[in-house]
Amino acid sequence: MVASLIFLQCVHKGKGAKATIQDKGSDTMVNLAEVWAEEYATVNPEADVEVSGGGSGVGIAALEKGTIDIANASRDIKPEEAAAIKKNTGKDPVEFIVGYDGLAVYVHKDNPLNAISFDQLAAIFEENGTITKWSQLGIIIPGEKSDKIIRVSRQSSSGTYEFFREHVLKNKDFKLGSLDMNGSKETVELIANTKTAIGYSGMGYATPGVKMLKLAKHEGDRPVDVSVENVQNGTYPLARSLNMYTLGQPQGAVKEYIDWILSASGQQVVADNGFVPVFTKKTDVK
Amino acid sequence: MADISPVTDLALEAEPNERSESPRRSRPAWAIAGERGLELLIRLCGISAIIFVAAIFFFIFREALPVLFSKNFHLFEFLFSIEWYPTSRMDIRYGTFALTVGTFAVTVLAMVFAVPFGLGAAIYISEFCGPRVKEILKIIIELLAAIPSVVWGFIGLTVISRLLVDYTSAPVGVNLLNGAILLALMSVPIIVSIGEDALKAVPDSYREAALALGVTKWQLVYRVLLPAAKNGLLAAVLLGVGRAVGETMAVLLATGHAVQIPHGILDSIRTLTANIAAELGEAPAGSDHYRVLFLTGVLLFAITFAVNMTADFVIRGIRRKG
Numbered sequence: 001m002v003a004s005l006i007f008l009q010c011v012h013k014g015k016g017a018k019a020t021i022q023d024k025g026s027d028t029m030v031n032l033a034e035v036w037a038e039e040y041a042t043v044n045p046e047a048d049v050e051v052s053g054g055g056s057g058v059g060i061a062a063l064e065k066g067t068i069d070i071a072n073a074s075r076d077i078k079p080e081e082a083a084a085i086k087k088n089t090g091k092d093p094v095e096f097i098v099g100y101d102g103l104a105v106y107v108h109k110d111n112p113l114n115a116i117s118f119d120q121l122a123a124i125f126e127e128n129g130t131i132t133k134w135s136q137l138g139i140i141i142p143g144e145k146s147d148k149i150i151r152v153s154r155q156s157s158s159g160t161y162e163f164f165r166e167h168v169l170k171n172k173d174f175k176l177g178s179l180d181m182n183g184s185k186e187t188v189e190l191i192a193n194t195k196t197a198i199g200y201s202g203m204g205y206a207t208p209g210v211k212m213l214k215l216a217k218h219e220g221d222r223p224v225d226v227s228v229e230n231v232q233n234g235t236y237p238l239a240r241s242l243n244m245y246t247l248g249q250p251q252g253a254v255k256e257y258i259d260w261i262l263s264a265s266g267q268q269v270v271a272d273n274g275f276v277p278v279f280t281k282k283t284d285v286k
Numbered sequence: 287m288a289d290i291s292p293v294t295d296l297a298l299e300a301e302p303n304e305r306s307e308s309p310r311r312s313r314p315a316w317a318i319a320g321e322r323g324l325e326l327l328i329r330l331c332g333i334s335a336i337i338f339v340a341a342i343f344f345f346i347f348r349e350a351l352p353v354l355f356s357k358n359f360h361l362f363e364f365l366f367s368i369e370w371y372p373t374s375r376m377d378i379r380y381g382t383f384a385l386t387v388g389t390f391a392v393t394v395l396a397m398v399f400a401v402p403f404g405l406g407a408a409i410y411i412s413e414f415c416g417p418r419v420k421e422i423l424k425i426i427i428e429l430l431a432a433i434p435s436v437v438w439g440f441i442g443l444t445v446i447s448r449l450l451v452d453y454t455s456a457p458v459g460v461n462l463l464n465g466a467i468l469l470a471l472m473s474v475p476i477i478v479s480i481g482e483d484a485l486k487a488v489p490d491s492y493r494e495a496a497l498a499l500g501v502t503k504w505q506l507v508y509r510v511l512l513p514a515a516k517n518g519l520l521a522a523v524l525l526g527v528g529r530a531v532g533e534t535m536a537v538l539l540a541t542g543h544a545v546q547i548p549h550g551i552l553d554s555i556r557t558l559t560a561n562i563a564a565e566l567g568e569a570p571a572g573s574d575h576y577r578v579l580f581l582t583g584v585l586l587f588a589i590t591f592a593v594n595m596t597a598d599f600v601i602r603g604i605r606r607k608g
Contacts (some may be wrong), residue, residue: 032601055568146457155543157568171375175386176368177546179458179554182564191452194458 018254021049025059025072026159027183028101028202029242032273033072036261039057039269043260047253057158063245064088069254071245074101074202075166076160091248098261099242100276102203103163103233104212106188113139115214115223118168118237124149124198125164127173134196144195152187153197161186163240164200200238203231204274228264231276242275308471348582354575361481364581370545370576372565382577382585384545389589390557391548392537393530397470400526403470404477405519408557409507411478426481431475435535442468456552460543463551465541469533473526480525484518519600524597529591534559540585558586 031248032054037049058069064085067091070113077093084098085093105121107113123131133147153174154161165171169268179189184201191197192209203226214223217237230236250258267277338339358378363369367381411423446467447459452569456463490509496510512519534557542554543564568574 058568058572061570070606145455145458155564155568157565162373165375173371173374173376176370177544177554179542179544180458180556180564181543190458190460193447196457254550 007257019047019049021257022068023049023070023072023244024052024054024062024068025070026056026074026242027053028056028074028158028160029071029072030100031204032242032270032275035269035273036266039265040257040260042092042258044256047257055119055156055157056162060085060093060245063093063247064228069246069250070258073245074240075163075241076241076243077245085247089247093245093247094249096244096246096258096262097241097278098222098244099260099267099270100231100278101227101240101242102236103160103200103208103236103238103240103275104226105198105200105215106174106191106205106206106210106212107198108141108191109209110112110143110195111141111211112210113137113213115216117216117219119219119220120198121168122170124175125151125153125178127175128167129175146196148196150194150197151175152190152194152197153178153180154184154200155180155182156186160201162240167238168200193284202275205275226270228276239276241278289314298346312380318480324345336474343587346545346580346587350577350580350584353574353581356574356577358574359531359578364578368547370561372569372578373489373548381605382561382582383559384500384547384548384556384584385558386555386585387547388462388541388590389531389557389586390558391555392465392469392557393527394539395462395466395551396473397523397527397532398475399466400530401471404522404526405481407478408481408485408519408522409511412482413507413511417505424482427478430471431479435472435533436539438468438472439536439539441561444535446540456554458554460540460542461552461554462541465537465555465557468536471529472533472536476529477522477526477576480522481515483518484515484522488514489598494551520597520601524593527593528590530561531593534563538563556579558582558589562586 030051033051037051038202040047040049056071056073059068059073060077062068062079063071064081066089071093077095082093105116113134118133120137123129124246132149134141134149135147138153153175165174179190179197181190181199184205187201188205188207188210188263191199192207203212212226213235214225216223224230225237226236232238243263244258246254247256249255270277271274294371354361356372357451359380361527363381365386368382368387369379369381370384371377371379375376407423407427410421415423442464443460446464449459450456450461451459454463492510492514493506501509517605537557541557541560543555543556543560544554546553548555562582566579568577569579
């Protein structure tokens with residue numbers, strides 16, 4: 001990624017006439033944002049999009065400092081963040097929903113578990129949660145002596161971490177001792193290598209080594225599969241919007257870029273990357 | 287300069303003048319001034335270590351200081367609580383005890399592997415092997431020392447973690463043992479090269495005297511050389527410890543990054559260094575979280591300082607007895 005950034009910068013320096021768009025934020029969206037940037041370079045060679053990750057909070061903080069044009073966030077902007085942006089830059093952040101992401105709960109592919117409820121997830125992941133062994137869920141993992149549940153989580157700056165904490169743990173804290181990975185892909189890789197692991201990550205990161213569990217919001221609800229249809233029709237309980245924020249209504253190159261992202265070809269990229277496309281009108285953040 | 291300048295009236299006039307003013311001077315003034323300047327520069331270099339250490343400590347502490355007065359921060363909790371919740375919505379807690387224990391655990395375990403291997407290798411290279419083997423071994427050990435820590439971390443993440451899952455009962459491959467193996471591999475080259483120097487520094491007269499008394503090679507090593515090279519060998523081990531305590535990238539990748547007190551060598555841990563590396567980039571500058579991470583740096587600094595001081599006292603104690 002660094003190499004591609006350097007490359008982009010070199011290209012940019014070579015042709016001074018290009019408009020550069022700085023796009024930073026969510027690690028969940030960073031792959032998607034890079035593909036968008038590459039595709040857009042073929043559509044509009046005049047514009048140059050530089051993408052970097054770091055986490056949703058990092059992107060929004062950079063927007064507040066005014067060092068970037070677009071902040072990617074896999075969660076909604078917080079009111080205090082919006083206020084800080086208004087205070088520092090004099091402009092309101094404008095939100096564009098550019099796609100949806102189903103957050104999947106992953107286990108190893110050999111794990112016989114197929115569905116799980118939010119209550120069970122909370123009992124596994126939250127501080128003072130009571131479930132620590134697979135046998136408490138009635139699960140015996142074939143070919144594995146250890147019964148202990150290995151919890152795989154994310155580093156605390158991740159939007160995925162905050163989203164899971166808000167919606168599954170109801171803002172309670174995670175139980176300590178989880179393996180806190182630095183990226184969505186690492187989370188899924190670790191689970192694919194660990195038979196007794198359970199963790200959460202974007203649905204776009206599924207590999208053949210892992211299984212995505214069906215989710216039920218309440219005990220007794222019918223568990224819902226992770227799929228594009230279920231995220232779009234709102235039945236999958238752990239879905240979120242992928243947002244881009246700009247300082248005020250975007251102008252010029254930035255506006256053209258976001259318009260393209262929300263066009264059919266931009267949304268095709270969303271679908272190709274395992275996320276859920278959306279067509280929606282922009283809304284001001286209050 | 288005057289010697290090579292073309293002979294002019296001015297030069298002819300100047301030369302006798304110079305000679306009459308300072309007949310005993312053997313070197314021109316610019317050489318003496320240059321020498322003084324160099325001496326000053328070298329002196330500055332010598333003192334700079336003190337200046338740098340003081341400046342680093344000052345800046346780290348200045349970043350950390352305001353948090354000591356924050357209402358979310360309690361010094362006792364910081365040092366002795368295992369609860370590390372820097373971004374909690376309900377109850378922010380900054381307890382680093384699990385991280386400190388993690389750092390110590392991985393260092394101690396690494397030394398359990400590295401010290402016998404390192405000292406053994408140093409003794410072999412210094413005393414037992416032939417000159418050709420010695421050259422080859424030294425080159426390879428230097429090569430081992432040159433591998434960047436992120437490469438070690440990658441090896442831990444991909445190779446060692448699979449081996450651990452396959453051959454031990456470890457449920458997950460990134461754990462304390464994995465990190466300790468990596469740190470041992472990283473500190474062995476240091477222990478070997480410094481240890482070998484220490485053994486080489488023992489005067490040959492000791493060896494000759496011992497051999498003349500009819501001791502075996504092994505008796506020579508453990509009755510004569512090891513006691514004689516004690517200080518140097520201890521320094522070798524402590525430099526290895528220093529490397530292990532301060533290492534970041536490899537332990538970040540290979541220990542599992544889990545905040546907990548390990549109950550066995552197959553549990554995942556998180557170290558102080560890895561925690562700073564993982565979180566400092568994301569913590570908003572000037573926030574309590576950011577400052578607590580700097581305070582963690584102060585704690586790390588204090589730990590390495592304590593290790594070095596202990597080493598110093600131990601070495602002095604040995605000297606006094608000897």
